[in-house]
Amino acid sequence: MTVESNRQRSWRGAARGVLAIAACAVVWSAAPLTQAQTQTAPDPQDVAEGMSIYRTKADCQTCHGWAADGRKMDTQMPDAPSLRTTRLGRAGIVYAIKCGRPGRGMPAFDRQAYKDAARCNGTTLADLQKSGQSLSDPAATLQPREIEMIADFLFEKVIGKGAMDHAKCVEYWGEDVDACREFAK
Numbered sequence: 001m002t003v004e005s006n007r008q009r010s011w012r013g014a015a016r017g018v019l020a021i022a023a024c025a026v027v028w029s030a031a032p033l034t035q036a037q038t039q040t041a042p043d044p045q046d047v048a049e050g051m052s053i054y055r056t057k058a059d060c061q062t063c064h065g066w067a068a069d070g071r072k073m074d075t076q077m078p079d080a081p082s083l084r085t086t087r088l089g090r091a092g093i094v095y096a097i098k099c100g101r102p103g104r105g106m107p108a109f110d111r112q113a114y115k116d117a118a119r120c121n122g123t124t125l126a127d128l129q130k131s132g133q134s135l136s137d138p139a140a141t142l143q144p145r146e147i148e149m150i151a152d153f154l155f156e157k158v159i160g161k162g163a164m165d166h167a168k169c170v171e172y173w174g175e176d177v178d179a180c181r182e183f184a185k
């Protein structure tokens with residue numbers, strides 16, 4: 001084997017390496033794009049389903065209000081913040097729903113939260129007990145897919161949409177329902 005052919009061979013190897021890196025870069029840069037697309041345009045059916053779970057199955061509205069503006073529907077419930085002005089991004093919203101806020105009145109909706117340590121940042125029920133943080137029970141536990149649909153609903157109809165008014169109320173419910181009467185036309 002000559003020195004020359006060795007060098008040629010290593011050049012070919014290097015070129016292949018560069019190609020592989022370029023291919024990775026294309027895949028990597030395409031991934032956030034598709035994620036952003038699903039975030040800006042969720043399936044309307046998922047949004048409707050998320051809204052329904054928010055109002056009924058998970059009963060988020062009892063604490064956060066039907067408009068998610070922090071006007072709770074049950075005075076016995078803890079004061080919950082408006083989600084319209086939250087600064088959380090999607091991952092933060094999903095995490096808050098899954099793991100709740102131990103010791104602060106926000107229930108954890110993932111059935112495995114704090115049971116499977118991997119779910120909530122390595123924290124377990126034993127850790128919560130040790131630090132005296134109580135965990136409120138959710139109305140129902142939710143599948144990851146249901147939590148994603150609630151996030152779709154929140155980002156489409158609640159977060160960053162400003163205060164509720166009559167026009168937004170009609171859009172929110174899909175018609176001029178009784179709940180919209182409190183807002184001036």
Ligand code: HEC
Binds near residue numbers: 096097
């Ligand atoms: C029993 C009352 C209660 C229910 C039910 C409830 N929450 Fe909460 N939620 C709270 C409270 C109280 C906080 C504030 C916790 C804190 O101080 O950190 C909170 C915080 C949050 C936050 C974090 C907001 C932020 O900006 O940090 C999100 C997101 C949230 N809730 C979404 C939901 C969703 C979605 C549901 C239904 C799946 C739900 N909550 C059900 C009481 C509740």
